[in-house]
Amino acid sequence: MKNNNLHINNTITRKKEKFEPLNPPFVGLYVCGPTVYSPPHLGNARTFLAFDIVNRYLRYLGYRVRYVRNITDVGHIANSEGDEVDRIGEQAKKENLEPMEVVQKYTLDFHEVTRVFNMMPPDIEPTASGHIIEQIEMVERIIKNGYGYEKNSSVYFDLPKFAKAHDYGKLSGQNIEEQLEGHRELDAQDEKNDVRDFVIWKYADKTHPMRWNSPWGEGVPGWHLECSVMSTKYLGQKFDIHGGGMDLKFPHHECEIAQSMGADGTEPVRYWMHTNMLTMNGQKMSKSLGNSILPWQLISGEHALLDQGYSPMTIRFFMLQAHYSSQLDLSNEALKAAEKGYRRMMEAYEVLQKMNLREAAKITDADKQVNDTIDAVFVELDDDFNTPKALARLFELVTVINSYKDKREEYAGVSKATMERLQTTFKDCLEDILGLKTEETADDNTVDGLMQLIIDIRQNARANKDWTTSDLIRDKLNELQLQLKDGKEGTTWGKV
């Protein structure tokens, strides 16, 4: 286990706190997964990317992480008119499919997106429909403790009663009286005792294709319940980190806390983490607003607002250049800048790995500077996973690497050990922690060999001062988006 000085911005205390796991070296990490009724959009990707970094960095530090991320494949939810809607059932009707076909289709889609963006899969990916029994049991415990009541075969959580005995609203800063103002007009048809009560088991009649037997009749579990059940089932009644998008803070996460307290008397989560929204033209990107860009659209560039496509790693890099807790706005200019920056970073990484290291003639201050900058990279990561700052430090090292490329005889006073550390740091940070991988076609041996041949031919022409031939080769390759780079040590190539 590496020395740990990791600090996390805990959104429930609103403070940056030192991360102390409950049972080191084990860490429990739960993240609210997608509802699989439509293709995942980029906003989803940003959140799951943020927690991919959390997962990866914790592992890098030596923790044994159990990462649980659910799939919401069932659950009653309400729409803006207050009507009850089963999103998956609704989509199934639209596509003329079985609900479980919809679930399967979009689960596969979601997995494909996480794979393309190089996210590590969770250790457990439980589905809500696979935990109906546990959800029923939790509802029973809530009822037994007096915080749930049945009405017309549905069960509701008695929020006013709960709030009297507990500190409700801590996470979102909502208080229960103010919430009442939010929904002033009490719907006469509402069967709840109080508008603020939320459903934990919802009656479903024969018209609903997905429903289960329960002590209260046929129905489906409430949306908030699944996360409470699955997180505590696999991570314990109290666990380390719970994450999700900011938009889930209220009511979803607040309800989770209430449910766990109501059922088991335990506050379930020690560190809450919330990611900020990805915006498009300053507006939150969301399924319901209809302004979302799908990952494949951004990759292919097929979208009215895009000039071109961007590679998955460019997109990943772009997102990592902003802190997860800040809003990030998507634009062509910003993506293009990220594309170039990403390439600069990865090319330096390649140069570094290919260096033949030898001891410098004389060790100078530069050696200490390089070591200090390497240390700084991890200081930034320890500071609430500050990837933009960590990348800034790495870019400082990129300049160092590139300058050695020019005068590589002596690495300007840096010891061999430090150079090896630099190599390890880049590998650990770029590949393992930030999850960036090279996209060059260089891994194709045939292409590599052909390119080397072409470079050799051009080198001959250049030696003979046959500039026409050498420039022709260069320009034609350029047209194929391949760029030659003449350096002191010979010519290398890369994609434009």
Added chain:
RNA sequence: GGUCGCGUGGCCGAGCGGUUAGGCAGGGCUCUGCAAAAGCUCGUACAGCGGUUCAAAUCCGCUCGCGACCUCCA
């Protein structure tokens, strides 16, 4: 109406009381057959108005603008 957050140089984006963030774009120089790449170098920004402080982008107050949540959403 309530809760929370944000406004940084041409663009993106860190920063949380005193230090060059970083990337992209732009100017100059070096290297180079030319170009590209790379290196060096330049620009000196913090919405506005007040206040606290030896010192404020950073703390406090007000004003303006923007966003999120309060209803499904990552």
